[in-house]
Amino acid sequence: MTVAQLLNKGKTYLLKHKIPQSALDAELLLMEAVGFSRVQLYTKSQEEISQELRIKYEQLLEQRVQGIPVQYLKGAQEFMGLLFRVTPAVLIPRPDTEILVETVIAYDEEENFQMLGEIGTGSGCISISLCHYLPNVQIVAGDISKEALQVAKQNAGRLQVSQRMEWIESNLFQSFSPSYRGRLDAIVSNPPYIPTTEIPELMREVREYEPYHALDGGMDGLDFYRRIIQEGHPFLKPEGLFFFEVGKGQAPEVAYLLRKAGYGQIEIKKDLAGIERVVIGRGYI
Structure with missing residues (x-):
C-alpha cells in the first residue's frame, strides 16, 4: 500500500x-x-x-x-513557536493561552521583569516560553502534580532554559519558600476555570483524557482565582502584577475579585476571536 x-x-x-x-x-x-x-x-x-x-x-x-487527542498520540504540541512534549499528565497547550504569554512579554518592555511566578504550570509551556523570549527573567513555577512537573522539566531542558527555572511541587503556594515573599514582579496563571457542572458537556477528548484537576474550577469556575489572589499577594512586590487567563464570560468577575483584593489598573485583553481572555491587575504601594 x-x-x-x-x-x-x-x-x-x-x-x-x-x-x-x-x-x-x-x-x-x-x-x-x-x-x-x-x-x-x-x-x-x-x-x-x-x-x-x-x-x-x-x-x-x-x-x-x-477519543485520545492527537497531541497525546504524537506526544507533542507546538506553542509560541516552540515544540513541547505532552502526556496525559498535562493539559494540552492551546493557542488561546499564547495571548497570556504575549501580554506578559508586552508588559516586560516597560516593567523589565526579573522574577516571575507561575501557578499550575502543567507542561511548562507558559513559563518556558517566557524564559525563551525574555532572556533576563527567572521563573519559579509550581504544580500540584509530580508527573506534570517531570514533563515540564524535560521541556525546559530540551529548550535550554533550565538554569533560569525553579520547579516546585505545591498546592498553589503552600510549598513556596518564604524567601520568595515580596520578590515576585508578577504572578502568571492559567488555572482550572471550568465550572464543575459544565465538565460533562466538554468534548470527549477533553473530559475523558485531559487531567481533571487541570479543568475543574469549582462550582462557579472561580475557586482558583480567589485562592491565587489571596495566597499569592504576599509573594508579590508592592506594585506587582497578576496575569490571568480566563474562560469565556469570566473576565468581569475576575476583574472584580482583583479590585476587591485591592488591585487596580485592571486591564482586559481579548483573544483573536474577540473573547475577553486575559485579566491583569496591579497592586498598590
Missing part, C-alpha cells in the same frame, strides 16, 4: 467515526507513524509503506477513534 492509499484510508476511517478535523488528524498520525513531514506525505505519495508501519498507523487511528 502506498503513502497516498494509506492516507486516504485513514481519512475515510476517521470521517466514518465522525472525528473532528478527520483529514488533518489522518495526516498528522501518518506523519507520526512513518516519520514523514507533511510535504513528504505528498512528494513521496507513491512510496510503498511496510506492513510494520501500516500496523502502527492503524493502531494510532484506532486510538484516535477512541
Whole structure:
C-alpha cells in the first residue's frame, strides 16, 4: 500500500467515526507513524509503506477513534513557536493561552521583569516560553502534580532554559519558600476555570483524557482565582502584577475579585476571536 492509499484510508476511517478535523488528524498520525513531514506525505505519495508501519498507523487511528487527542498520540504540541512534549499528565497547550504569554512579554518592555511566578504550570509551556523570549527573567513555577512537573522539566531542558527555572511541587503556594515573599514582579496563571457542572458537556477528548484537576474550577469556575489572589499577594512586590487567563464570560468577575483584593489598573485583553481572555491587575504601594 502506498503513502497516498494509506492516507486516504485513514481519512475515510476517521470521517466514518465522525472525528473532528478527520483529514488533518489522518495526516498528522501518518506523519507520526512513518516519520514523514507533511510535504513528504505528498512528494513521496507513491512510496510503498511496510506492513510494520501500516500496523502502527492503524493502531494510532484506532486510538484516535477512541477519543485520545492527537497531541497525546504524537506526544507533542507546538506553542509560541516552540515544540513541547505532552502526556496525559498535562493539559494540552492551546493557542488561546499564547495571548497570556504575549501580554506578559508586552508588559516586560516597560516593567523589565526579573522574577516571575507561575501557578499550575502543567507542561511548562507558559513559563518556558517566557524564559525563551525574555532572556533576563527567572521563573519559579509550581504544580500540584509530580508527573506534570517531570514533563515540564524535560521541556525546559530540551529548550535550554533550565538554569533560569525553579520547579516546585505545591498546592498553589503552600510549598513556596518564604524567601520568595515580596520578590515576585508578577504572578502568571492559567488555572482550572471550568465550572464543575459544565465538565460533562466538554468534548470527549477533553473530559475523558485531559487531567481533571487541570479543568475543574469549582462550582462557579472561580475557586482558583480567589485562592491565587489571596495566597499569592504576599509573594508579590508592592506594585506587582497578576496575569490571568480566563474562560469565556469570566473576565468581569475576575476583574472584580482583583479590585476587591485591592488591585487596580485592571486591564482586559481579548483573544483573536474577540473573547475577553486575559485579566491583569496591579497592586498598590
